[in-house]
Amino acid sequence: MPPLYKALSSFLEADKINNLKKIGINNIIEFVEKDPEVLCCQSKISYKDIVKIRNVLLAQYSALPQNGSDLYETCISSLAIFSTGCERLDSLLDGGIFNGEVTEFVGPPASGKSQLCFSLAATVANESQRNVLYLDTNGTFSAERLQEIVSSHISNQEHIELALQKIYCCPVQDIFQLLQLLENISFNISQQTNNFHSELQLIILDAVTPVLAPHIGGKQMDGLGLMVRLSQQLMFLASEHLLTVVVCNNTVQGEKGIIKPALGRYWQHVASVTLKLGLPEERSGLTKMEGYREASILKSCRRATGQSTLIRLSSMGVEGVHHKP
């Protein structure tokens, strides 16, 4: 919360601030939280003034109420659903990946998280002609593979090039760089000056774990703070600028050898939809080598959790498997 001197006004002059500071009131939160009567006694400022200041501050910093039907209108007019490039997966996700929320792909190594991201990026760039930003923390981005996916969907060379020009990659190496970059994006979108940003639709963060993991564990507690900060920013970009945000998360081995999503409990609240990817079960007779993967819903507000479908990674990107071979 801002320090008190930011609220300097006709009611709150410098000498009153000094009085307040003497009794340990430094910022606006501390002022508002304190009982006005106590404050009046301690700081020797008149009760009337204190109530006045309080009201001004509260009005200045409060959120505004919104009407439900207005909200519905905006929702209807701004809702966009993007295909993952695989019909079966789309129907599992109730249509595809939604804008305005954070979607998470989680899975063990080589389970197809990045492949799904590539496929999604290709469809967004190709079908909606909007920009895609791929934040690469792991060195997984491959233009060669993207080209393969894009060109399996379109045959016109010019269109392929156009689609590839819409997909941007930025290597990210640490959390501070990432936070700054995201802040920068949201600033530029609100400024509407930059062509790239006004056309931006999809942000893919692949993967979130490498940048956060070095700060988690050990004695320092700042890891959690950074995680909260990152989640706030991702959610802000999604809800405020109506972007589609996709985050990949890794898996860790928990107690008793159970494989679970990394980053713990808190992170599970960040995504609105969590899609779990995994290798096919051994007894099904399908192998990883042939590209088979299993996708299931771990968390969703639209679909029952636990539903799953079989997919296959191929030169087309991600394909649905209709019948078991």
Next chain:
Amino acid sequence: MQKEIGSFPLAPNVRFKLTKAGFTTLEDLKGITQRELCNEANLTYEETGEVLHLLFKDSVGSAGSDKEKHEDFTHKFYSAFDMSKNEKGVAAIVTFSQKVDEMIGGGIHTKKITEICGPPGIGKTQICLQLSVNVQIPESCGGVGGEAIYIDTEGSFIVERLLDIASATVNHFYSGVQENISQEEKARRKNLILEDILKGIHYYRCQDYVELLAVVNILSDFLEQHSKVRLVIVDSIAFHFRYGFDDNLGLRTKLLNSIGQSFMRLATKYNLAVVLTNQMTTKMNEFRGGNLVPSLGENWGHVCSVRLLLLWDKKERHVLLYKSSWRKDGEVPFKITHTGIQDEISSQGSSSEELDRSSILYKDLDCPPVKRPRLGS
């Protein structure tokens, strides 16, 4: 949305003092002088200087303007279109096994971390030695013409073996050269090249994980001075991390993650290929007993962009491409001879004797007399 102080790499105690004084966003600190901040936040003059410098990247003393605050990142974004053009031009570090190279997309790629896992004696170190020689193949012969850093944690680096592989490689390339020079002159030149190859390998020996961490951290200074380095090998990453962490696996995960991140940063900045070897461990499975998997746990599996598993199939060595974001999974055999890594079945006359890249690189190596018994089998 305002920038919060917490999103900057400040020392925890400085951040705590700032927050306590009511400064939580960048907006709060805008326009404040260093002296004022000293008094407000109860920090020393030097500390405030650092804070303001970090936050505004501006001359110490006064806060920056709006423009500097939002430095433009768009120049760091590369479109897939541009990247695909660049990726095609990049030569990868070949392994000398054509099948392996084909499977992994031409060889070991730069700007990626490649992990090679395998049981003891399968040839992890041999591949590393071969790669540290092959990275030096000049560009005119289809290589990358770089140098190598070899970080040895196990003490398995054997310089005689390196000499075998290096001289076989030199012979291999020299055999194609038709020059009217005497045998002596030829031998002299070969020796010179051999010496250059050995000089192009920078060797570190790390006795414990602290040394390894330290080396990783000072590597960027070394790379500044040696701009030709294209390959960093750690053989093996697992050795120091497999014991001594029993009661503190959280620390191990944290350290491994930060090593991974440092390597990724170096790889991107200096255009390096990073190759890490890893051991195998037995994972107990409820249904069918033990299962051989790469060590260092689930979390480590995510760090590498490419994961290669080496395994025995009867008496043949096999490479399995387990993880890659741009190549299909696959499995091919390879063999290790005294000259280094080769295809298991000699390549069946790869499209006549054209002077294309593959025919130079993969033509059967002419074998010098065997100096030492063949390794393995």
